[in-house]
Amino acid sequence: MIAGLVQFTYLVATALFVFALHWMNAPATARRAVYAGVAGMALAIVATWAQPEVVHHLWIVVAVVAGFAVGVPLSRVPLTAVPQRTALSHAFGGLAAGLVGTAKYYLWFGEGSGQLTAFRTVALIAEVLLGFLTFTGSLMAAGKLQEVKWIPQRPVTYPFQNVANIGLLALAVGLGIAVVLNPTAGWAPAAFAVIIALALAFGVLLIIPIGGADMPTVIAILNSYAGLAAVAMGFVLDNKLLITAGALDGSSGLILAIIMCKAMNRSFTNVLFGAFGQVQQLKTGGEEKVYKSETIEGGAQVLEQASSVVIVPGYGMAVAQAQHKVRELYDQLKKRGVSVKFAIHPVAGRMPGHMNVLLAEADIPYTDLVEMDEINPDMPQVDVALVVGANDVVNPAARSDKGSPIYGMPIIDADRARTVFAIKRSKNPGFAGIDNELYFSDRTWMLFGDAKNVIGDLVKHLSGGSGMH
């Protein structure tokens, strides 16, 4: 009776999860998605906890309380820290799967008998491999995003790196096969432990060569792995709710990763194993390229007289936390009847949808956030393209320069606007380490400085020099 009730509850929870993701298809229905998800999760937890075999409750209660204690502050991080928080939560997800797999293996090993069937053992090995590599890989990703001191920002590469990584993985898989064939052998537990260690190492080594700018794809892939680890857990525990919910997460991560890769015109293997930092050839010599730079006053005047402005945000805006100033500029321009749109490149920022969230936080109506493919055809009629902390996503070299590491990547055609203003902290190249031809174009005027300050000053001029701050 209880078993039937539990399964029924799991069915309802599954349906709720599918609805939740379905409702995410538009901002108007999206809030329901959270309620459905919470309901599904609550049902699943209660149904599981209520099962008769669960007798030790204290630690579960403590763990749940601790989860709230850590989870609530984590949800309050500033929006610019969302990529790191997301990576951190992938780490927790991988850890949970890895730990459960470990616990189950040793438990069943201890019980002898026929618990460790071939299929279960395969699922267990998959679970711990995926779980633990996602754990350390995501920790590394979070560290890179947070710019933690001892984790290098630039790709770390060394000779034969890919060979070493693949070798490590092959070793782990080989050991796994050995364990599957002899799950109860005396050496199997030790081999299992080695597999875990290899998975932990692999996670670190996999992420080290990946640069900050590739993080959107990496985070999406890790999202997928965390889901797959949950699927593996579902196979191990014969739990269809786990399999389904894990598959939903897995396919979500996969789709996002594919979108990111297409947006950078690179394949998975290239992102994971391409060691982007190595590919660039530093162009030395050649003529001294000349920037044209403009004063704030000049910039404000041009903006005032424009009839259409497109703002192209990038990671620099996030770093400078300039989105609220951008909103003020938006307001000032709209007051003057200027049409203002935002051109959002799929991989601008450090995770999928990063720019949208920052601009939404600044209360910019989401109807003014336009996808790259939709806005590019309009760019030649745009009076001013204002590039705020975006670099590679507006670099025309992606179109024309076959030798460039970003060649082939779709970009926002900022260079096709009538005038371009580019706000940049300094003259240093962006993460791709290459020069941006946009900055040297005849139509481009640089506004050097911190995005927040530059835009703040522009706003002051537009509001007649009597800024309300």
Next chain:
Amino acid sequence: MIVLTAAAEAAPQADLWSQIFVFLLATFIGLGVIRRVSRLLHTPLMSITNAISAIAVVGAILVAGPDYPVGTRVLGAIAVFASMTNIVSGFLITHRMLKMFKTEPRSGEGPRT
């Protein structure tokens, strides 16, 4: 003893195929549903799918709760903690982000969502 082993082997096998069916179908559903998610919402999508994948808490409870050796239950409890953290922070932050998506700027009369 052999019969018991055979039975233990047989039971997981029977379910194996239905598990695979479920995985296949769930993946297709996932692909279909996620493809339609607006690009505007990709960031909250990541955080909500994180929270959903923390369904691993179910497995963790089943490892921490029953009458298993202490070592097993410790691992389970840590897994419960890790999953609960994801559940709480994932849903909360998704909600927080979704609240911000508006069609009208704050100053005007916004549509009721």
